[in-house]
Amino acid sequence: MSTTDQTERRPVPEARRGRPEPAEASGPAAATAPPAGPPTGIRWAYVMVIVATLAAIASNVFEIAHQVDTGVAGAATTGDLVLTIAFCALFGFFAEMLRAGRQWGRVLLTVFTSLGILFTGLGLAGIGGRPLVGPLQGTLAVVSLVASVAGLVLLFVPSVNRWMAAVRGQSRTIPQRLRKAVLTAHVAISVGWLGLVTGMFAMSVAGATTSSAEQQAAMYRTMSMLDEIFLGMTSMFALITGIVVGAGTKWGLLQRRWVAVKFFMTMGVMLLGFSVIHQLILKANELVDAEAPVRGGELDTVGWSMAGSAALALLSLVFMTAVSTYKPWGPTRWGRKGSPRAGSSRADSRRGGSSRADSSRAGSSRATG
Incomplete structure (x- = not known):
């Protein structure tokens, strides 16, 4: 049997070309099991979010009490009370979703913490919104601002990013009914x-x-x-x-x-x-x-x-x-990075490159034979 016949009948390169490489199929993220619980950064971010929320709610309660004492309370005061209760429930829910590893929970906390920092800063500067009433409400606003900034930074420390990436695949989307x-x-x-x-x-x-x-x-x-x-x-x-x-x-x-x-x-x-x-x-x-x-x-x-x-x-x-x-x-660009098409095209290009290399080696073997 000649060398050319051996090369043509050898099935190994074809099988390799038909199968994805183990590294491409699994990847480092799949090989590493998600941690058993959230890291320290998540826990401290959770605490900071709760502190900032409670300070903001207390500040709002003092403002409502001031409106009642001065006799200016009305329908707007009722709206403020409803918003206070709603935000208390929502921030608690988002914080729990963060601890459960939900990416959308972190996104929501990031957006509303940023808005809280913006509005609190505007209130402290006297640029927009309702003015702060008394030193106590101003102190609570400062506490809320500092805790919000600290919590926002902790949401994106490297340990939190790694943990969120590890659990993202199993908890990325909300249930269909919700x-x-x-x-x-x-x-x-x-x-x-x-x-x-x-x-x-x-x-x-x-x-x-x-x-x-x-x-x-x-x-x-x-x-x-x-x-x-x-x-x-x-x-x-x-x-x-x-x-x-x-x-x-x-x-x-x-x-x-x-x-x-x-x-x-x-x-x-x-x-x-x-x-x-x-x-x-x-x-x-x-x-x-x-x-x-x-x-x-x-x-x-x-x-x-x-x-x-x-x-x-x-x-x-x-x-x-x-x-x-x-x-x-x-x-x-973030959507293109996470797109299955992008991943498959990269895998196809790698397979195409390996196929061309195998063909080149086969051709050289034939020439040698």
Whole structure:
């Protein structure tokens, strides 16, 4: 038998080309079993999140008590109380999901801790939102801010990143029933948010164009009521449910461009409402109470600024609705890294390279024979 016949009948290279390499099939992450429990960084991050949440809740309770004592408590105070209870439950739930190794729990904690740091910092600086009442509330705000920063850093230390990567495969997505329930809530709340902003835009235009002081005062007071009771709560829960639907499902929060655009635009509209529209509504009501002239004065500037800001928020929400419907664009670089196609193409290229090398060796063997 010649060397050429032996080479042609040898089945080993074909079998190797048909089977994936053991290292490609398993990988280092699959070879290493997940740790039995969360690392120390997770435990301390959990503690910091709880401390920051309790400090923020205590600060809010003191503010509500101040409103009751001064006789200014009303429907807005009830809204604050509902938000306080909801945030207490949500942050506790997110912290428990973090300890269970849920990636979407860490994402939610990261987003809302960052928002808490931003809003607390703005409150301490006196730039936006409600002013802090007394040194006790200021101290609680500082405690919440420091604990939030510490917890946010601990969420991404190397030991936490390794542990989350080890358990990610078995706990990345939320259950199907919960996904459908959260998606239903997200759509309903988002529709309500869009309706509120549409109504506030219409009222701001009516207030900026009317010549009747009574009608203008009615428009701005109604806007203040909607802003205090419904707008902040609706936008916040639209963001929460949207993040759960994105981070806890196959779409991911930053793996598709359309989801990432919606996420950042939602936070942008929330910041626009908190730092611009809310302040303009307060200013408009102060001027109305001071009996400022309806036309030709500062109320004109405030009214049209409010109408322009509401129009920007409305257009942004309509754009996000269209993005949710059409789902344009492709994956982000994080989505491409985790894509099965990317992994299979890399594996195919490696197999193709080994096949070409085997063919080259076979050809040289034939030439030698």
